[in-house]
Amino acid sequence: MTATVLRPTLPALMVEENVRAALLEDLGRAGDITTYATIAPDLKATAAMNSREDGIVAGIELARTAFRLVDPTVTFEALADDGDKVGPGTPVARVAGTARSVLSAERVALNFLMHLSGIASYTARFAGEIAHTSTRVCCTRKTLPGLRALEKYAVRIGGGSSHRYGLDDAVLIKDNHIAVCGGVAKAIEAARAYVGHLVKVEVEVDSLEQMREALHASPDVILLDNMGADLLRQAVAINRAHSGLAADEYAGDRRRVQLEASGNVNFSTVRAIAESGVDFISTSKITMAAPTLDIGLDIVVG
Template sequence: MIEPFRPVLSPLMIEDIVKAALLEDLGRAGDITTYATIGPEKTAKAALNSREDGVIAGIELARAAFRLVDPAVVFTALVSDGDRVAPGTPLIRVEGPARSILSAERVALNFLMHLSGIATYTARFATEIAHTRARVTCTRKTLPGLRAVEKYAVRLGGGSNHRFGLDDAILIKDNHIAVSGGVDRAIHAARAYAGHLVKIEVEVDNLDQMREALAARPDAILLDNMGPELLREAVEINRAHGGLAETDYAAAVGRVALEASGNVNIHTIRAIAETGVDYISTSKITMAAPTLDIGLDVEID
């Protein structure tokens, strides 16, 4: 199996996201606490240290925060995004005008702590199912304006990305089915509309709907809120529909991918993965991830 390259973020995207965060924090008058207590001639050295185990994400956003506040701040990354670190690990060193370092500190830490928290939590989910072929994948349940960087952090933690928005893949959900007139009709209408490179997935609530979907040959079927027993049965139905033996099912090309969703958390994901599904989607890895504890410590001479 080919090991995937680490994901990357567009520098243009980073610039816009970080600039918006700095404008929100600095407001109209800037960091008045720092301006009032520290002279412009003061310089400082500081380290951003991890205070717990985790997977790091957001180094370049932190770099942009210090650079946009003051290009004179010297920023040295000591680790890379995707690295696993232990408590006490220094991640970044900054040196330069003290006012600038303190004014950029919170925004830099917010991005680092939030994205590293997502990467770390995703890694826990991925570890739970590492013995299966299933992959944990994120959803569109992300913070407005931060979807791209949150999905980036998911990949750093060993997860995979679902669609990024409403415009890059077709996911026919229960309401689409109800309004359009049924599973079969919705899938055929989607295929008639979509370009040949657009994937089509359909959500089903029961095995009868799944059988109807299989006949229409979508690219993927989302099995919504099914327990492990129903999921196992769905895997068997999918295998039989493709005429596949159990030994060649995992490597079969052109079969319908199965995605499980609903009631997925760190305690249930192992049992779900062991049913044989391909993907397990959950909003927990983005919406419920605790932040990773990272602090900025000024070095005092």
């Protein structure tokens, strides 16, 4: 029986902390002097936040929080939920309140909403390319400083998965670790001896020879770095033979060593990489190269 996958959530405290910091950065030392100078304090405004292109929404609560922190009397009506598909002209939210408050919160609300929706939309494109396989696309630690939890949340909204969140929640032995430590197996054994039993150990290899060495040291995951589809298929075959599993048992067995592919992942290569039979594809592109989703705030006249 397939387990129900619950929608990811962001803790309210985390949302408020990030939005508050962004507002303080934007308002500076004197507040929104343009709005204060041109808009009378008693004027009211209603505005619609509309998508201007196709995509996936992410970041509704951050937008809501921006308006609330500037002025608790501003009303924010979400017209789309995180994970919803939108197109040109689709209303995402409607806000109403004093014009000063609406305009002062506008940019921070849109910045979060456009950035996170862009990541969710870009992730969804990658996930769609490999939906016919059991492979999952994952983001990495290559995120904007201070926004990692938010960006990884957006990846999950878009149908992707998260790699480790930081240096402290999983071991990833990379080529430089191996070079300094003195070998693949030695590094894996040292990591196993150091961390607790709940911490996963992954090792990066760049050749099938290194992969064979790694398999004998029994890591949880082997990262196959910058290997083409042919080499990846060979790696999957080696892993299957090492596991002793039949072909029809291999894909669904999570007790065996898992294989992750990374490097040269783009829309023209991701399908062949997934079809090689690897379990995961990690790429920084879904966080570092994702364009924003064009969402605008339009004052409703009349």
